[in-house]
Amino acid sequence: MSSVSRGFRGRRRDVGGEEGRVPPGQYVTQDFPVLSAGPTPHTPHDQWSFSVEGAITPRTWTWEEFRSLPSETVTADIHCVTRWSKLDTVWEGVSLDTLLGQADRGGMFVMAHCDGGYTTNLPAQDVLGGQAWVAFGYGGQPLPPEHGGPARLLVPHLYFWKSAKWVRRLLLLDHDMPGFWETYGYHNYGDPWREQRYSGD
Amino acid sequence: MDALDGNAIAGLLHNVFSSEMTTATGTCATCGSASVVGELMVYLQAPGTVVRCPVCGNIMMVFVRRKGMTCVDLTGLAHMAA
Amino acid sequence: MARAAVQRRLTWQLATVDAVTDETPRVRTLTVGVPGWPGHQAGQHLDIRLTAEDGYQAEREYSVASAPGEPVAITVERLDDGEVSPYLTQELQAGDEIEVRGPVGGYFVWRPEDGGPLLLIAGGSGIVPLRAMLRHRQQTGSTVPTRLIYSARTRQDVIYSAELMELQQGDGVDVVLTLTREQPPGWDGHTGRVDAELLRELAWPAGQDPLAYVCGPTAFAEAVSATLVGLGYPPQRVRIERFGGTGGP
Numbered sequence: 001m002s003s004v005s006r007g008f009r010g011r012r013r014d015v016g017g018e019e020g021r022v023p024p025g026q027y028v029t030q031d032f033p034v035l036s037a038g039p040t041p042h043t044p045h046d047q048w049s050f051s052v053e054g055a056i057t058p059r060t061w062t063w064e065e066f067r068s069l070p071s072e073t074v075t076a077d078i079h080c081v082t083r084w085s086k087l088d089t090v091w092e093g094v095s096l097d098t099l100l101g102q103a104d105r106g107g108m109f110v111m112a113h114c115d116g117g118y119t120t121n122l123p124a125q126d127v128l129g130g131q132a133w134v135a136f137g138y139g140g141q142p143l144p145p146e147h148g149g150p151a152r153l154l155v156p157h158l159y160f161w162k163s164a165k166w167v168r169r170l171l172l173l174d175h176d177m178p179g180f181w182e183t184y185g186y187h188n189y190g191d192p193w194r195e196q197r198y199s200g201d
Numbered sequence: 202m203d204a205l206d207g208n209a210i211a212g213l214l215h216n217v218f219s220s221e222m223t224t225a226t227g228t229c230a231t232c233g234s235a236s237v238v239g240e241l242m243v244y245l246q247a248p249g250t251v252v253r254c255p256v257c258g259n260i261m262m263v264f265v266r267r268k269g270m271t272c273v274d275l276t277g278l279a280h281m282a283a
Numbered sequence: 284m285a286r287a288a289v290q291r292r293l294t295w296q297l298a299t300v301d302a303v304t305d306e307t308p309r310v311r312t313l314t315v316g317v318p319g320w321p322g323h324q325a326g327q328h329l330d331i332r333l334t335a336e337d338g339y340q341a342e343r344e345y346s347v348a349s350a351p352g353e354p355v356a357i358t359v360e361r362l363d364d365g366e367v368s369p370y371l372t373q374e375l376q377a378g379d380e381i382e383v384r385g386p387v388g389g390y391f392v393w394r395p396e397d398g399g400p401l402l403l404i405a406g407g408s409g410i411v412p413l414r415a416m417l418r419h420r421q422q423t424g425s426t427v428p429t430r431l432i433y434s435a436r437t438r439q440d441v442i443y444s445a446e447l448m449e450l451q452q453g454d455g456v457d458v459v460l461t462l463t464r465e466q467p468p469g470w471d472g473h474t475g476r477v478d479a480e481l482l483r484e485l486a487w488p489a490g491q492d493p494l495a496y497v498c499g500p501t502a503f504a505e506a507v508s509a510t511l512v513g514l515g516y517p518p519q520r521v522r523i524e525r526f527g528g529t530g531g532p
């Protein structure tokens with residue numbers, strides 16, 4: 001048993017009057033904490049490419065090709081499993097509907113692969129229909145490397161570890177497989193509203 | 202946040218291995234380099250604690266804490282000697 | 284090293300804050316009474332765990348500031364946007380209780396028999412474990428030639444200032460300050476970062492087989508240790524402890 005430390009509250013652990021917008025167990029932060037499990041890759045645009053593979057017609061885009069795809073401005077609330085939420089973040093990115101195409105992907109899964117070796121898994125249903133982007137801009141600026149630039153996945157309706165930084169490749173699979181944190185007991189799906197932090201939650 | 206080093210997880214390691222480990226030598230399963238644990242690269246600011254080889258950067262150890270239990274993955278560690 | 288203490292189970296202990304001492308406007312020393320403290324070595328640290336009413340917990344590491352045998356003390360620098368350091372430096376009072384676990388660490392430790400010449404290089408609060416080493420050196424009557432290079436932002440940010448000046452005068456320890464941000468009028472000491480030029484002038488020549496301890500913010504510790512290696516110090520004679528953060532003092 002641990003004893004309460006008199007007067008300790010932790011970092012501004014309130015929802016800032018945003019009840020209803022903040023999932024259970026989360027607090028609102030104004031800054032943008034940097035979480036990383038390894039050194040920050042700095043991939044120059046001329047060495048960067050983005051691919052889709054697996055159970056899909058394989059395709060690779062260079063940076064220029066990727067940037068000439070139609071993109072959207074997305075305003076979203078993001079929720080990190082380490083308990084901070086950040087509201088009204090503004091991103092620019094290419095919808096996964098554009099990258100994966102219109103075919104029916106029911107029952108399929110996506111494994112995102114990143115520079116630095118990070119992976120995370122998502123049901124294909126969750127990244128289609130205007131729910132996910134490969135984001136290259138943040139707050140009107142190019143996405144900085146520490147936040148995942150040149151480009152990261154953005155899947156705001158799931159915990160933010162699913163929004164993989166430095167994403168380079170999406171592998172379409174007909175079966176599910178755990179990604180990096182999912183292997184270590186983090187929840188396979190990660191819905192912040194159902195507080196699915198760890199497997200079994 | 203930049204990497205810390207093995208000193209920062211002396212307490213965590215002591216808890217897991219029941220002895221002081223920062224002076225032990227860990228051998229990387231990827232590149233075979235032997236490094237003093239105090240010199241390994243440690244990333245704490247993540248959903249778990251990730252420990253990397255200072256020579257090749259590959260993961261040597263991962264620790265995830267959940268409700269008082271620590272899940273430990275040492276598959277990136279070929280060998281550890283006091 | 285004695286193996287006896289090694290197989291010790293490490294548990295969280297409820298410690299009492301016995302005294303608080305302000306070192307600088309941003310830095311405070313807490314002297315804590317830890318029941319059953321097994322004794323520590325110079326350079327070791329302890330872990331602190333804070334628990335909020337709702338069960339939320341935060342853990343951080345703090346170097347032991349005192350020499351072996353002295354009452355356990357830690358010295359904490361307040362980071363304004365920090366979670367734990369503002370609590371430790373502003374909220375906590377003598378008589379309060381906190382949970383601690385330790386001492387831990389064995390790599391960033393100096394014992395008199397490790398010898399020297401000793402080169403201690405600190406950035407900001409990185410002085411804390413090095414101060415424990417300096418006190419231990421003095422306490423044991425060691426005559427190991429010792430030089431401290433300490434980088435702080437301003438004169439006001441120098442922790443343990445009076446104590447370091449005394450060491451400089453009486454004890455065969457060279458203390459070199461460098462002020463990176465702002466210097467008082469008439470300052471004739473060093474200014475600017477601990478870079479190759481400064482180290483070429485002040486570090487013991489590699490030929491004397493010096494032993495270096497470098498401690499401070501991560502970027503500082505990495506830059507300084509890389510420079511020392513560039514000056515011919517074998518990497519295994521340069522021990523580093525990174526405190527985190529991206530800034531430098």
Ligand SMILES: Cc1cc2nc3c(=O)[nH]c(=O)nc-3n(C[C@H](O)[C@H](O)[C@H](O)COP(=O)(O)OP(=O)(O)OC[C@H]3O[C@@H](n4cnc5c(N)ncnc54)[C@H](O)[C@@H]3O)c2cc1C
Nearest residue numbers: 209343344345346359360365366367368408411526527528
């Ligand atoms: C082995 C070890 C020994 C340590 N010993 C001491 C000590 O003796 N005295 C001491 O004051 N601190 C020491 N530290 C640092 C301490 O553990 C905390 O990281 C520090 O007090 C910040 O905690 P926080 O909760 O206030 O800040 P956090 O809420 O963790 O961080 C707030 C912000 O400050 C940045 N930051 C985090 N740490 C630092 C840093 N060290 N310098 C600059 N920016 C930072 C973060 O990136 C973040 O943006 C030690 C760290 C280690 C690993």
Ligand SMILES: [Zn+2]
Nearest residue numbers: 229232254257
């Ligand atoms: Zn390796």
